[in-house]
Amino acid sequence: MAIQVVPAEAVAASSTGPAGPAGLGDGRRRVLRSLLRNPLGLVGGGLLLVVVLVAVLAPVLAPYPPSQVHFDTPFQRIGTVGFWLGSDDLGRDTLSRVIYGTRASLEVGVLSVALAMVVGVPLGLVSGWWRTLDAFVSRLTDLLLAFPFLILAVGLAAIRGASLTNAALALGIAQVPTMIRVVRAETLRWRGADFVSSARAMDAGSGWILFRHILPNSASAVIVQATVIMPVAIIGEATLSFLGLGIRPPAPSLGIMLSDAQQYIFRAPSAAVIPGVTIALICLAFNFFGDALRDALDPSTASR
Numbered sequence: 342m343a344i345q346v347v348p349a350e351a352v353a354a355s356s357t358g359p360a361g362p363a364g365l366g367d368g369r370r371r372v373l374r375s376l377l378r379n380p381l382g383l384v385g386g387g388l389l390l391v392v393v394l395v396a397v398l399a400p401v402l403a404p405y406p407p408s409q410v411h412f413d414t415p416f417q418r419i420g421t422v423g424f425w426l427g428s429d430d431l432g433r434d435t436l437s438r439v440i441y442g443t444r445a446s447l448e449v450g451v452l453s454v455a456l457a458m459v460v461g462v463p464l465g466l467v468s469g470w471w472r473t474l475d476a477f478v479s480r481l482t483d484l485l486l487a488f489p490f491l492i493l494a495v496g497l498a499a500i501r502g503a504s505l506t507n508a509a510l511a512l513g514i515a516q517v518p519t520m521i522r523v524v525r526a527e528t529l530r531w532r533g534a535d536f537v538s539s540a541r542a543m544d545a546g547s548g549w550i551l552f553r554h555i556l557p558n559s560a561s562a563v564i565v566q567a568t569v570i571m572p573v574a575i576i577g578e579a580t581l582s583f584l585g586l587g588i589r590p591p592a593p594s595l596g597i598m599l600s601d602a603q604q605y606i607f608r609a610p611s612a613a614v615i616p617g618v619t620i621a622l623i624c625l626a627f628n629f630f631g632d633a634l635r636d637a638l639d640p641s642t643a644s645r
Contacts, residue, residue, distance in 0.1 A: 375637035382633020388626035396444040403437035407593040416609050427611050429601060435612065439619055441593040446623065449509045449578040449587075450571045456513025457520045457570060462563060464517075465524025466551050470532060478521065485518040494577050498586040508587040512577045516570045523566045527559035534558075561638040568631030572624035579620055595620050 376382050395402060404423070411432030417424040426435040468478035485493065497511035531537060532555065540550050581587030582596025590597055595616040602613035 372634075372637045376633055379633040379636065381629045382637075385626045385629025385631075385633060388622060389630055392443060392447065392623055392626060395440055396447045399440045399444045403434075403440045405434045405437045407433070407438045407441040408591040409433065409437075416605070419611055426615055427609065429598075429609070429612050430605055435598075435615055438593040438598055439595070439615060442595040442598060442616060443619060443623065445505060445588055445592070445594050446575045446578055446620070449505060449512065450574040452506075452509035453513035453516060453574040453577075454567050454571055456510065457516035458563065458567065460513075461517045461520025462524050462556070465521045466528050466556065468521065469525040469528025470547060470551055470555075475525075478525075482518045482521050485515075490515050490573070491577065491580060494581065495584065495586060498581050503581075503586050503589050505588050505592075508578055508581050509574075511581070512574045515577070516574065519570060520563070520566060523562055524559060527562050528555055531555045531558050565631060565635045565638060568627055568634060571631075572627040575623055575627075576620065 376386070404425075411428065411434075414424065414428055414432045415430050417428040417432075419425070419427045421427065424434055424436070426439065428434055429438075464478055468475045468482075488496075494511045494515040497514055498508055501507035501510060528551075536554055537550055540554060545553075578587055579594070579596035579599065582594040583600045584596075585600070587596055588594040598616040599613055602609070602616070606613055
């Protein structure tokens with residue numbers, strides 16, 4: 342959705358942009374009402390809230406340090422006192438490692454999405470506004486999109502080495518082309534709007550128009566795109582860690598847990614099932630909430 346556009350006269354009379362304070366307030370209330378009426382959105386939002394709280398409160402919630410070994414209690418079953426989700430071959434508490442692994446996944450996801458936005462949003466604005474630069478930026482985007490997302494992320498991670506920061510950097514760069522295309526499309530959509538023409542008539546500069554008018558009206562599409570690429574980044578982090586190109590052991594990661602569990606999958610299948618289900622739930626939460634947010638920000642649903 343884009344923020345409501347008012348006539349050019351209102352833009353000229355107001356310094357608050359095309360939507361104005363009242364329009365922004367009405368838009369926020371409508372979006373909130375739409376989210377509250379969406380059951381899947383509520384489920385996704387609730388799961389996301391739980392995941393974020395677990396990640397933030399990991400030192401408080403985890404029964405043990407994630408790398409603490411208990412050689413006398415390996416392969417504990419689910420429900421064992423002191424090891425509520427069991428333990429692995431070294432006796433490390435599965436619950437503690439899942440909590441800290443969730444924290445690492447969210448850190449990588451947030452960092453990679455932030456990088457994609459910091460790089461992709463300005464390039465998308467430039468590409469959509471200055472047609473002379475559009476060909477260069479579009480060809481660069483096409484070049485990056487020629488490589489599958491996972492192959493590009495694996496290649497960049499292999500070059501930089503295994504670490505949380507490098508995994509986030511590789512995944513963020515791999516997500517940049519998608520963000521560029523989204524912002525470019527929004528810029529092309531809004532550059533011919535009445536409030537942009539009015540700003541041009543008032544001799545406003547290109548930078549002012551881009552960041553005062555076009556970017557705020559494109560913010561909803563950028564936010565929705567961020568909720569779409571976040572689960573992709575989380576799965577990408579798990580994949581890189583599984584391959585040994587993400588977070589380095591013994592630091593906890595859901596991908597590392599899956600990689601370790603394949604050695605004793607038949608003896609302790611829960612060691613692989615639990616981190617796998619955790620990844621699935623986190624991604625479903627983002628997908629549910631992202632779909633609900635997209636519907637809430639869609640102007641075609643405003644009157645429903």
